[in-house]
Amino acid sequence: MHNTSTLTKARLFICLFSTFILATGLLFSNPAAYAENTVAREPILVTGHSNPDTDSTASAIALSHLLNQLGKSAVPMTQGPLNPETKYVLERFSVPAPELVGNVANRNIAIVDFTDTPQAPAGFDKANLVFIADHHKLGNVTSSSPLEAWILPYGSTATVLYQVYTYYGIPVPKDIAGIMLGAILSDTVIFRSATATDKDLESANALAKIAGVDDIAALGMKLFAIKSDISQKGSMELLQRDYKEFNMNGQKIGIAQLEMTDSTPALKRKAGFLSAMKDMKEKTHSQSVLFMLTDIMQGNTTLLVVSDNPQLIENAFSKKIVNDEMKLPGVMSRKKQLIPDLEKAFRK
Missing domain, CATH: 3.10.310.20 (DHHA2 domain)
Known part of the structure; x- marks a missing residue:
């Protein structure tokens, strides 16, 4: 009679060996399917356009939080150094700056505040695009499979994302509400731009209430005072x-x-x-x-x-x-x- 412990170990070895054979078989017989399965498990990198501004940065952070709340692992990224206005907004509401994005080939990616490929990160043509949030004209991006896209004619992508939060019934955290408010004020030029809409003003007021900002106009003028200081810049x-x-x-x-x-x-x-x-x-x-x-x-x-x-x-x-x-x-x-x-x- 065989020892029970020996039989258990043997069965475990067979199980592990079979799993290994199946995995390597998939890898060598169908590398595309193996790669697809691997990509599906990767987190979603959320990034705005090159030369990031406050709207693209805040929107990347806001969308990452939303996707995580929806059960999808997501990480906010940025394509370059942040300008003084954006740094102020993140510091004002105690939100960490996103990490720099690298080559996104074979990665899951969500994009905010752009749909023109010249503004995309390296390797974008080989990335798996899963989500778009934007307020500009539709550019030339394409995807290899169906995706979720919110492109609305508002003054800011942050306004678009506030509608997405509302649609899914996800509450906007206080800190993220603050940076979304800053993004709307910046992109709509404190509601003076031709792009500003009633929806931007409505969203800004709602976000200000969440963020605890009593004077929206004062915050907006502070942002543009920072933006206007060009004395020490080349x-x-x-x-x-x-x-x-x-x-x-x-x-x-x-x-x-x-x-x-x-x-x-x-x-x-x-x-x-x-x-x-x-x-x-x-x-x-x-x-x-x-x-x-x-x-x-x-x-x-x-x-x-x-x-x-x-x-x-x-x-x-x-x-x-x-x-x-x-x-x-x-x-x-x-x-x-x-x-x-x-x-x-x-x-x-």
């Missing part, structure tokens, strides 16, 4: 702070924006900005690099232009470029008042 650093690339009819176009309570200090640095724009154009092989110097108190923009085809830029806005700049009264929004006219001109 021209290239300011150009890259909110720089986005777009593909317009096969042409690469870079558009940066600097929003200030007073644009006078920026206009005095025009020569330095133009030099940085020329360097950026050469480095990125772009057809045009444009820089919006937006005065939020006056409600207008001075557009600096470095382009292979300045006539096309003039045609887009029916205005002349004089000394490498174009005056755009009433223009404050890149996504709503600049990009649509440019895309139309590039299609002609």
Whole structure:
């Protein structure tokens, strides 16, 4: 008669060996299925666009928390260093900054605040896209399988995500409510932008109540005071702070924006900005690099232009470029008042 302990050990060995054979069999006979199973178990990396701003950063954090509450492991990430305004918002509400994202090939990924692939992290074309939250026009992203997407015409992705939280009945934590409020105030220019909607104001008021913020306007002006201080920043650093690339009819176009309570200090640095724009154009092989110097108190923009085809830029806005700049009264929004006219001109 065999010893019971010996039989138990033998059965355990057979079980483990069989599992090993099945796993290696799947790996070698169908590596794609093995990889797919591995990816399915990986956490979701949630990231905003390149050159992150407050909305993309706060939205990555907010969506990560929401996905975790829904039983999906998610981690907020960022594609680059945070600007002074975003750092202030995170510190003000005691929220840790996300880690830098690396190559996302063969990883699960959720994206916020963009759908144009030039703004995506390295390896994005080989990633498994599972979720989108955005408030811009639909770009050129694609997915290999069905996914959840919330793309709504509001002034901020944080506003979109507040609707998602409401839809799922998930309460927004106090700290995350604070950074979402900061994102809405920043992206809507304290509700002065052409992109601002009633839903942004409604969401901001609800989030302020959760976060314990009594004076929304004061918080908004604090953010723009930080954003307006450019005295210690280099021209290239300011150009890259909110720089986005777009593909317009096969042409690469870079558009940066600097929003200030007073644009006078920026206009005095025009020569330095133009030099940085020329360097950026050469480095990125772009057809045009444009820089919006937006005065939020006056409600207008001075557009600096470095382009292979300045006539096309003039045609887009029916205005002349004089000394490498174009005056755009009433223009404050890149996504709503600049990009649509440019895309139309590039299609002609």
